[in-house]
């Protein structure tokens with residue numbers, strides 16, 4: 001948990017610009033006469049939230065990463081949490097998505113045994129529950145965890161075990177999205193779609209294509225997407241992060257995506273922006289990660305405010321809790337401090353998360369009612 005001073009340091013160090021004083025902070029300041037940023041952070045922590053775009057491997061705890069590395073003889077820059085975290089922080093602002101993705105190698109290397117995967121997965125759920133995330137969708141690519149003795153099926157089983165345990169232990173709903181990698185062969189990606197379909201009744205709700213964008217069109221994996229759709233899974237596709245709006249158009253019209261991951265280049269095509277708004281396509285914004293991958297030059301240039309002004313169903317998400325040293329609370333603070341966003345738009349971001357969730361309609365409606373009651377109680 002960050003204290004008031006830590007909060008200030010985090011902002012100054014990572015966002016590197018004069019920060020805005022959001023109306024929510026002013027409300028907090030008047031109401032409680034205390035450090036307004038600290039109180040605003042506490043309030044955001046208490047609000048019910050979703051995290052729909054969160055990669056399991058990029059979100060494990062740093063202490064767990066070190067512990068598993070020691071036990072599995074994986075070489076790390078340091079085995080001291082503060083030193084390793086500092087090393088990862090310094091390297092965080094990358095010039096490209098490809099560079100950012102290279103940072104995942106040690107994380108994949110430590111997650112090759114069922115017990116380790118189950119432990120790390122459970123902890124990510126625990127961390128999300130601790131900041132009052134009511135619904136979490138964790139995504140991963142199973143075959144990345146089969147470099148030792150595991151099969152992809154065993155990887156999914158370990159994650160499901162962890163999800164179920166977390167749902168019993170905390171006030172959280174946890175679902176899974178299986179990812180194929182765009183730069184992998186058709187057969188490997190198709191096998192992931194088949195696996196997702198096989199586990200549809202056990203907590204896997206969606207299929208995604210992740211990995212590098214440039215040079216790897218979504219339509220190459222259309223057969224896998226169709227298989228997933230045919231088996232009634234939801235589809236979310238990474239698009240418009242390092243490529244232009246054409247990749248988003250492809251995700252929608254050739255990948256038939258229900259939601260788009262990132263979509264930061266959407267503002268470059270006004271007609272497509274309208275289409276996404278008109279068809280209520282969920283856009284999974286991940287502001288801090290988008291800054292780290294170079295998808296946006298700075299947080300103050302992130303299009304999330306434009307998306308909200310345009311009425312898009314945009315939600316706020318973490319992408320990688322460890323690699324981007326973030327939480328949903330941190331993402332909301334970053335947006336509040338860098339963009340001229342209204343209180344109503346913060347509320348809308350959270351509502352959009354529940355509306356876009358890959359959950360049965362009735363469950364979404366139930367969560368929304370509970371969210372509205374909590375907002376009234378906490379914010380008024």
Ligand SMILES: [Zn+2]
Nearest residue numbers: 055238261319
């Ligand atoms: Zn992602």
